[in-house]
Amino acid sequence: MSAIIRKIVTVVEETHLEMGQKVAPPTRRAAAIAVIENPFAGRYVEDLSPLIEIGEELGDLLSKRAVAALGIDGAKAHSYGKAAAVGENGELEHAAAILHPKMGAPVRKVLSKGAALIPSSKKRSGPGTTLDIPLGHKDAAFVRSHFDGMEVQINDAPRANEIMVAVAVTDSGRPLPRVGGLTVSEVKGEDGLR
Numbered sequence: 207m208s209a210i211i212r213k214i215v216t217v218v219e220e221t222h223l224e225m226g227q228k229v230a231p232p233t234r235r236a237a238a239i240a241v242i243e244n245p246f247a248g249r250y251v252e253d254l255s256p257l258i259e260i261g262e263e264l265g266d267l268l269s270k271r272a273v274a275a276l277g278i279d280g281a282k283a284h285s286y287g288k289a290a291a292v293g294e295n296g297e298l299e300h301a302a303a304i305l306h307p308k309m310g311a312p313v314r315k316v317l318s319k320g321a322a323l324i325p326s327s328k329k330r331s332g333p334g335t336t337l338d339i340p341l342g343h344k345d346a347a348f349v350r351s352h353f354d355g356m357e358v359q360i361n362d363a364p365r366a367n368e369i370m371v372a373v374a375v376t377d378s379g380r381p382l383p384r385v386g387g388l389t390v391s392e393v394k395g396e397d398g399l400r
Contacts, residue, residue, distance in 0.1 A: 207256035210243040224381040235376040238271035247295035247367035257303035266312035268373035281318035285376040287341040293364040301328035322398040339374040345395030350387030351379035
């Protein structure tokens with residue numbers, strides 16, 4: 207089963223100034239969001255494998271869109287994250303089926319790596335909800351400068367029988383990070399932690 211997509215929205219955020227301090231180069235993050243029909247809205251279904259396959263499809267599509275929006279090669283990405291909001295006639299497990307079993311592999315392929323778990327969030331909500339996409343360094347979870355998040359919103363999504371699915375990618379960490387911890391230059395990227 208392929209996703210029935212009503213719309214795709216891509217958002218790019220650049221931060222040039224933070225607390226009066228210049229951010230050079232600017233920190234940049236992009237999110238690609240798909241609004242899809244929920245094939246299981248309004249009913250309980252034991253086998254969610256069609257949603258798992260949709261997750262794989264959207265992982266590829268949305269990560270490519272986010273990377274293209276940043277104008278970088280996927281290997282140059284620093285952080286990633288994913289999130290979903292299920293409309294009121296869906297269940298959280300529908301979002302989990304999309305986000306967890308198979309979405310990660312195509313995202314990692316687009317980014318040429320990704321040793322760390324992809325941070326995620328899910329919720330049930332209605333049109334105009336904000337989706338908080340947690341972000342973390344793609345190869346080393348202990349890089350504190352990349353503990354972050356991106357908030358996105360689509361004014362008419364998700365409708366009751368829809369799911370809003372997002373993948374976010376960055377080309378840097380937070381603006382002006384200074385809380386210590388593992389630095390990007392120290393990343394080994396072997397175990398997903400360091």
